[in-house]
Amino acid sequence: MNTIFTRGPSITIRLVIALVLSVVLIVADHRFDAFSSSKVYLNSLVTPLQYLASLPEQMLSASASRLASHQRLLHENRELVKQATLMNEKLQRYTILQQENNRLRKLLGSPVRQDMQKMIAELMAVDNNPFSHQIVIDKGAIHGVYEGQSVLDSKGIAGQILDVGTATSRVLLIADLTHAIPVRIERNDVRIIATGAGRLDELLLEHVPHSADVQEGDVLISSGLGNVFPEGYPVAKITSIVRDEGRPFAQVRAEPMAQLDRLKYLLLLWPENAPKQPVFAEEG
Known part of the structure; x- marks a missing residue:
């Protein structure tokens, strides 16, 4: 019996077409930043879903507090x-x-x-990708948040703003493999670059000469270079040093001061030269 409707392309052909389109869009976004404005709108569309996803946790927390x-x-x-x-x-x-x-x-x-303006933000979601250390907070463009803004917890620097939506923002933690921060040793002002190791409890110090005055237990603070992180905030503490003369540089590891595995409340900083100013909710 002849069918009324003709059969469409096979599933394999559809999959190939979808993969090709995905690769083209990824290359266009990476090379030419063609979808920067679209990502802001898409992030804004997802914001209500993020709030709904965090609602059960907030309700359970409220019930536990009452008990x-x-x-x-x-x-x-x-x-x-x-x-x-x-x-x-x-x-x-x-x-x-x-x-x-x-x-x-x-x-x-x-x-x-000068004193900087500050605002408290709350954690909303954690990225499930094991190769990326990012979180989502409940402050966005309507609060004056901007890309590259410093984010701290009660112990030290936690990361910086990566993407900004209308009411939420994505934070890149200092432990991420793609993150680097200029620091200096509090004891002697030796300047180093601390990069993420892909683990929440570890940072790597890049290009440290064997002769550098570096000791276990040294506290690393932000140097202020790069005009991203303000100067003088705790970043990490050196935990191990391996000086192998067969390598050009010493292998130095440090533990972040910020408790990256148990973040809840975070602090946003607005330095004097910030591109935006904070917008605080009116108390009424």
């Missing part, structure tokens, strides 16, 4: 009061030291460092 015992809340409150008292004492000393530092900088003719 916390009264005694536990009282204990946490006492500990927070103690910590606040200690932090206030440190803040008083810090304010005095900052004033003295500003006066010394004026005497030496050095520019006084």
Whole structure:
């Protein structure tokens, strides 16, 4: 019996066509950045789905908070009061030291460092790709977030903004294989480049001479070079040094200060020369 409708291309031909189109689009995006504006709109379209995906977790977290015992809340409150008292004492000393530092900088003719504007962001999603270390946060273009912006946690630098959507942004962590950050040793100001090792608990220090004054336990802080990360924030601590004379450089590894495997709340920084300014939600 003859069929009414003619048969279309086979599944194999359809697959080949799809693969060819995919390769062409990937090359066009990589070589000519042809879809930069489209990615922003697509990211904006996906934003509601990201919020819906995080909704069950938020509901479970809220329910768990309500089940916390009264005694536990009282204990946490006492500990927070103690910590606040200690932090206030440190803040008083810090304010005095900052004033003295500003006066010394004026005497030496050095520019006084200005305070940066800051905003708290919350983790929404983690990239499941084992070869990429990226996360999604709940702040985007409507909050003044921009590409290349520094992102910190409570311990140190965590990464920088990679893509910006309307209400969400994608962060490239410092542990990613494609990431590099200029740092200096806090003890002696030796400058090094720290790159991601593809693991959340490890960074690699590139091109360190065998004669360099580098020691295990040295703290690495951002050097400010490259105009991406502000100067003076903790980045990592050196954990191992292997000086093999058969290699041109020493093999130096470090552990990130930021707790990249347990990120929850993050801090966005706006330096004085930032291309955008933060947009804070109005309290009402």
